[in-house]
Amino acid sequence: MANQNPETKHLMPFAFKPKGEETLSVQMNVRISPSLNAELKKKKNWQEFVRQAIAKALDEENNLKSA
Numbered sequence: 001m002a003n004q005n006p007e008t009k010h011l012m013p014f015a016f017k018p019k020g021e022e023t024l025s026v027q028m029n030v031r032i033s034p035s036l037n038a039e040l041k042k043k044k045n046w047q048e049f050v051r052q053a054i055a056k057a058l059d060e061e062n063n064l065k066s067a
Helices: 006-014 034-041 046-066
Strands: none
Touching: 034 046
């Protein structure tokens, strides 16, 4: 839950806001190789890259099942 302290209310415009409609409130841990980790960390926004890659893979899998 966000900090409701009235002394920090002026900071709310700077609070994290998700890009999409759903909040990004769930964390997931995945084990990857050190070389894959190094490649991901080279990306400017690697977290969003991983989210999009997972979403794309799930969409493709669902499309194959429904075809």
